[in-house]
Amino acid sequence: MKIGFYPGCSLEGTAREYNESLKEISKVFKIELEEIIDWNCCGATAAHSLNKDLALALPARSLALAEKQGFNEIVVPCAACYSRLFTAYSELNSEPEKLEKIKEIIQIDFKVTSKPINVLEFINKYIKPDLKDKIKNKINLNIACYYGCLLVRPPKLLAVERYEDPMIMEEIIKITGAKPLDWAFKTECCGAGLSVSKTDVVNKLSGKIIDDAINRKADIIIVACPMCQSNLDMRRKSINTYLNKKLDIPVLFITQLIGKALGLDSNKLGLQRHFVKVSPELFMQKGISSDSVSNKIGVEV
Amino acid sequence: MKILSGKIMNYKTLKIDNLDLFFNEIKKSGKNLLVPKKKGKTTYFSSFININDVEFNYIQTTISPKSALFPKVEELISFKKDDGTYVVTEPSIEKETIVFGLRPCDAVGLEYLSNFFLNEKSDFTVRLRKENTTLITLACKNFDENCFCTSVGLSPASIKGSDICLTDIGNGLFYAEIITDKGEKLIAEHSALFSNAEKINKESYVAQVPLKFDSDNLIKNIKNYYNSEKWTINSLPCLGCGACAFVCPTCTCFNIEDEANPVCGTRLRCWDSCAFGIFTLHASGHNPRPIQSNRWRHRVLHKFGYSVTNMDTLSCVGCGRCIRVCPAGMNIIEQILDLQEA
Amino acid sequence: MSDFEPKIIAFVCNWCTYAGADLAGTSRIKYAHNIRIVRFPCTGRIDFMLLLKAFQSGADGIIVSGCHPADCHYTAGNYHARRRWIVFQNLLNFLGIDTRRITFSWVSAAEGAKWGHLVNEVVDNIKKIGPYTEYAKLGKIGIGSISEGNYARIE
């Protein structure tokens, strides 16, 4: 089975491990993610505050190309890309005049039939139903699921239930055996919008997130957005400096966690790329419970 | 019942190819020539423009030519306020009219109609129109299952009521019987187109319409039919529209309407139909013919009974238009046969 | 056509437009004299046949006006009227009747000025397009024998 794939810029740079792990777990479920040929920038985050037409035209072009390639659905792992593509998808579908204008701009005739889905929707639809049967390593960790902002917002557009306290990731990781935590910062801002201009704000905001996760005895934080991941992981050093603390909790993509549960190789899942080291012991000693299946593979980081 | 016939003054022939010329000459002379035309399923009479518009292929026109004498709406008088006083004018009909292509039954029908209007108190506008109208009948070569002229004492060869009667006798020739002075006058104006001819027997050139019912018997027994049960069951399909009356060449009922405001106005005579529920509705609210079967009976009995009593003639000429046009398939022949059967 | 003074008949509801026209009066707003107002309790009361009758009696233009949507004194008469006019307008247009001559509007009791503007605009517009005789003349088509233009086919 083939589904369209829109990686966006992050998945080729800071979030390579997201890309790798997503593809790895897809393979297990016999799903091929096929990249949209000649995709372009989604326009995040600046375009829509500067030029509405541009902000629509950019994602619309990728949607149009995907449609030409015959995809009904496109997996968009990055939350920012997803937000832009989905906004374009809904607006063009509900406002025919806008669609006419955009077709004029991008010079492609299309009907807006390719629907962008984020990784959580992708997992829910294609991975989750068979996940239980394919689990090889039960994950025995306390996990703080962090959603950030764009995966569940704006609520009127995405229609996510309980958008201030979503439970989508929690439901998924429960299947792997992990214990989701009730914590306060699931949808709080990580500061991504200011990650270049005001890093001290990012340090403060991301720091609070990490702090709360640790306070509530989380072993790891999982995310489904490259921006969240990079803020919580890459900036850990400056966060620690700023907070004058030593916070060492790893931040994994949900795909990596599922990969581990599926018994995939850590390197293939990109676990070695994290700034906050994911210690082999995490999964070795604590992570894999005694009742896990026999043909377990050792984790080397 | 006597066969209706007339006196023939003269016999001529006309080449069918010359019809175009004949029509154009009439038109050129400033007269109004009415010819059959076709629009969809409807054949009607309208002013001649071009020979190509003229319809020849019809058993019978959908609409009868009675409008030539008795239009659907006509002005009887009009008034206008002028300098504080009202000036009343009567209409004048100056233009001569020639109707071409009506069937022999229609000519009889128009004769009945003008007799009705010109009987005791001569109707002003009908008289004017009658005086100004020449009828050129076209004898029937074909008929259909709705034709029953022979059952009312007529035939496709009848010449009564016509001014000129044309019969297609083959070889591209019309045989013309000139019946009246008006006809004679018209032929004289276009004498170059007509050749002299001998009287011939038309029977072999016209349609042989089979007898549908015995009208003598009908007239004899008609008084007994008034209370027949057949009226109700036979009139069940009748929906009470005026189509039969309005296409009938002998229906003469009308209604007078005044349309006016304080400065000007007009008095109009419009066709009316005894099939309408409100036709006989009294101001008191009483209606002597409250249901459709009464109205249907009235129409049939008028054609075959009341007019015989009042005018010593049938007022049905067997053209079959009412049968063809009825939206609900009402058939006067079926009704008569049913009555006679009982 | 410079001396052509059109006749405009206005069908208005008592509560909004009639009152609006009253306000135009009390505010001494001047507008064209060609307008004749017929008062109705509500736009819902205005029978479409009356519009045809107005044309028959020689109106060159018609204004139909009532309360703005949601303002109806009787809560919904104007909504029903609106539907009626949508249907009527479409039908008249399909029949080739000159719908430029019918102006529908909402004029509230507070919009005296709007009423004045509306009347002037309609009068100017009708002056431009000329007298409306087409419809009233229908009363003469089809009268008399065939020779006088019965079945007035335009040939």
Added chain:
Amino acid sequence: MQELNNKIAELLTNNLVSIFISYKKGLNGKIKPAFFTKPNEVYENYFGDEAQQNLAVYVHKPEVKKYSKVGILANIFALKALLQLYAENQIKDNYLTIVTVNQDNKVIVFADFNEIESYIAQHQIEKNTNKQKEINELLSLSREKRWEFWVEQLSSCIKCYACRAICPMCYCSKCTVELNQPQWISVPAHSLGNFEWHIMRMMHLACRCINCQECSRVCPMNIPLHLLTTKINSDMEEEFGQIAGMKTTLDFALNTFKVDDYENFIR
């Protein structure tokens, strides 16, 4: 046909109906309405493509109403008409037995109007694109040309009211044309009276007309009334999303409204 005849005979024999309205062949071969009151008359029954007339019109006829229980053979248009009439409170309970013959020549006797509603929903009548085309052509003409067209067409009207008589939806005991205080419709069949009559008829049929086009079929003057009915029907659907003869409830275009009904001409 035999199945239908048996069913009609059965209804008559068991006194389930006292009269059955169907079709038969007239003396001249024309198919016309038939009114069977005895089982031994049913052999005359005819049902086929030529059986066009919308028989629903007869349920209003006083002579028919005298029969306490009436059976009727209804084609799809008659069904739609009957449903609409039911919605308009014109059909008393236990008065009608409605029979139809479906596309597989199966005889169906409807138990109630809800069944008719669902039958109609399953048997949508395809839109006649030719007629829509004719309408679009007319609409593409200039206003003046359209006016000329209709003046020509309507001037020929002789006001025989066959269109009204044949229409199942025209059931008023006193039609507006019959009123003279005031004289809403000019009586004479001059063009003014004709325009008034046809405009009024269309307005009164708006979202009630089930578009069987019987009026157009029966017009002796061949006036294209189907253009008017088709136009008014498509308007109703486009403007208000409503089609007549589809439901048992009485919520039609002109007796309901939406707060956000769209128009672009009211100033």
Added chain:
Amino acid sequence: MSRIGVFVCHCGENIGATVDCAEVAKMAKDFPGVAFSIDYKYMCSDPGQTLIKEAIKEHNLTGVVVAACSPRMHEPTFRKVAAEAGLNPYLCEMANLREHCSWVHYKDKSTTLKAAELVRMLVEKVKLNTPLYPIKVPVTKTALVIGGGIAGIQTALDIANSGHKVIMVEKSPSIGGHMSQLSETFPTLDCSQCILTPRMVEVAQHPNITLYTYAELESLDGFIGNFKATIKLKAKSVDHSVCNGCGECSAKCPIKKIPDEFNAGLGTRPAIYVPFPQAVPNKPVIDRDNCTYFRKNGKCGLCEKICPTKAIDFSQKDEFITVDVGAVVVTTGFDIKGTDFFPEYGYGKYKDIITGLQFERLASASGPTLGEIRRPSDGKIPQNIVFISCAGSRDPAKGIDYCSKICCMYLAKHAMLYKHKVHSGKASVFYMDIRAGGKTYEEFVRRAIEEDEVNYVRGRVSRIYEKDGKLIVKGVDTLLNSYPVEIEADMVVLGTAGIANPESESLAQKLHISYDQYHFFAEAHPKLRPVETNTAGIMLAGACQFPKDIPDSVSQASGAASKVSALFSQNELTRDPLIAFVNKNTCVGCFMCQSVCPYLAIEKEKIKAKDGSVIREVAKINPGLCQGCGTCVALCRSKSIDINGYSHKQVYAEVMSLFNERSLEYV
């Protein structure tokens, strides 16, 4: 033959300066049917009126056209003049020469001609006017009050005290409503129950009031003065005529853990219960949904065994009674959004985030904590409490658009009550604006801020989360450079939005009254008829129309009561006869008119044969309900409905009188 009199008024210079009134009067003489025509300086003056009266008598006039100002101005005046001269007042019409002619046009011949034409139009109309007589409708002098909260209580007492009968229906086992749940009331801080309970008792004991508690309106038919209400009396399972209210049953009932509605879910109650100690009537009912006897097929029955008066009756059934009433007052109150509505405040998962109503119960001496402010989770006294106003209100994005109006005041009251009870505690209020409009309201809020040192923070709260047993309230202080604020609170009180009752829609449908987009009942006119509904004879009071505080509810209740009393002050109701009527002979009974009537004034009438069999059904206009809009008139295809004052004949004649002399060439 008509004999119409035309009276052209100069209105001083107002008409006379622009229109040649004498000429108009002269032209009018020639109009068909005009018997008398005259112009005069001021028709509305005494001599003017006398002139009209004398002309009517002298010339035996059958109709009058006064060509003067707008009928909206002087129609009543001149109709009265006509009546005084012995002419039916409805045979007088006015041509509007001032507002529609002289004031809007310049002096010109065309203006005079227009004036004459306006006169002609009205002459043609008035010729067809018919004498009309006011409609009289009998009045049943009993009012139905639906809802026994403070608004209902006040309405019932006011109506009853003016000498009319009242039937009060309350759906819960006791009257009292939300007000009985409140602790103290702003702005006086007097005890709510202390001022309410005497009135509750008064209702129960008033000879003119029949009280049905544990009852609901089932249906309402009829029209103003003549309603028929069917009331469902829910089975109480206790014979109140026998019960002495000893309370043994409640004490012994084995089911104890039912969340207590009266305590807003903070306490519990048994299955057989009296809602609160001061309830009226103070006798229990069995909550069948929670009673073991009813849930488990007759097991238990303990109360029956111990009842000293044998009042328990498990076999009781719901009962329906029908009453005749002349007016209805709807006082069904309101509801509030629950804490589970707020995603950012944890969807109701934190026990110590409570609603204002719950706080009322905590602060109330009769509440679950006997008036001590203790937090629900662990019963500790909160040392730091946060109040959040506009919780759900004024929030078009995810709450409701409107301001719930009462929250600012009750949160200020709460903060004060808290400070009075927990002297060491710290209270903060997050607000958008403080809306303290009302007598001594602003002073009250200032007292909270200044005397009781409540910390008012202008800003909204974006999130509350729980951390180490504290509720972290994250907000912003927009007065301090929009700096984020975080408060570690022990308890949070939300001033949740006041919303319509969930049953309001179905009740509105039963009553045939309209409601707004938020399902609050709609008043007939927002400014001029705020206590009436569009359905004549049905009034509104209290928070069912919109959230309002006690003084507003009480004053609206008195307003509604006075409307009812005014209605009941006459034996018959007089209504303007400008209403529609049906011609039974031509009506075909399609009943399309029914659905266009906004007043549900059209009924079905059966035309019967002599043997009683129904021939057909026709429409019938209820003159008590019809308001005369005429929408049905224009809709009726067979023109079987007509309307007085704007009849088919009249409007037709008006239009046709405006014929155009230029183009109407019939000749």
